[in-house]
Amino acid sequence: MINASHLSRKYGEATVLHDVSFTCEEGQILGIIGHNGAGKTTLLKILSGLIKPDSGSLTIGGVDVLSDPMQVKCQLGYLPEESRLYETMTVPDYLRFFGEIYGLDRETVDSRAGILLAQLSLNPDGKRIGNLSKGMKRKVAIARTLIHDPAILVYDEPGSGLDPMTSRFIIEYLKDLRNRGKTIILSAHNLNQVEEICDLVMILKQGDVVIRGTMPELREQFGSIRYEVWFHLLGESPLTLPVGTEKSGNLWMSTVRSVPDLNALTSDISNNGGVVERIESKYPSLEEILMKIGK
């Protein structure tokens, strides 16, 4: 379990993280989102033991990250937003190099590297890392975070700058990792993907936590449900349709935002000889919530 309590961090005089607290249980994916400069990378670096907060406490799996960062690093894999790979090395040599840093013997590293490359559908074919595509390089960086089989993964924008297929592959791979019990904390600007895979979401705004919780909890606090009513009208109807009503094919669609408005509209439609074909409930997306929160 990850337990962060009242973490704050300044760069010079600027406070870039302020009083950030959260917990994340084993086997969960926590998504940290926010506009550019909100403090996501700073928080992920603190979680990985790369930088220290000015105040607050942080334990991962019961270990105090601030007093014992080395022990935490052994059970954590960190993927920076842009990883610098050793371009002249081949992938197996690169993974061996990192495996040895973690004290693994050659046999274990080679066997894990083989499994990881297969899971990641990565066939570097003896090429040096510098000659691999961007998507392949990202997969190598992910393999490196996993070579010591850590329980916790901290990924900064794992799918950024990748084509849709590679990005999708990585999202599915993260789901697999969660199913195998890994705890994952990630930041991402692709909010549809965050919505799809994260058990918990935390929104940062200028270093402050605006909200954290499950998607239903976020929706409840920050958005309101709306109803799309799809209906037929017979011939020329005297019905006054709500503002924004659109016609798509032979169906009309009106949006209303409350149950009384929904009841009034459906009654009006049937009183004027129309037929309601379906009603769809629409919840605000994470993107809409983030837009509402603002920069």
Ligand SMILES: Nc1ncnc2c1ncn2[C@@H]1O[C@H](COP(=O)(O)OP(=O)(O)OP(=O)(O)O)[C@@H](O)[C@H]1O
């Ligand atoms: N090493 C540093 N020195 C000074 N200021 C920094 C440093 N690193 C980050 N900052 C500042 O801290 C703030 C938060 O930056 P951070 O990179 O954590 O945000 P972010 O949410 O990850 O942004 P993005 O989505 O653009 O990657 C920004 O104002 C940034 O300029």
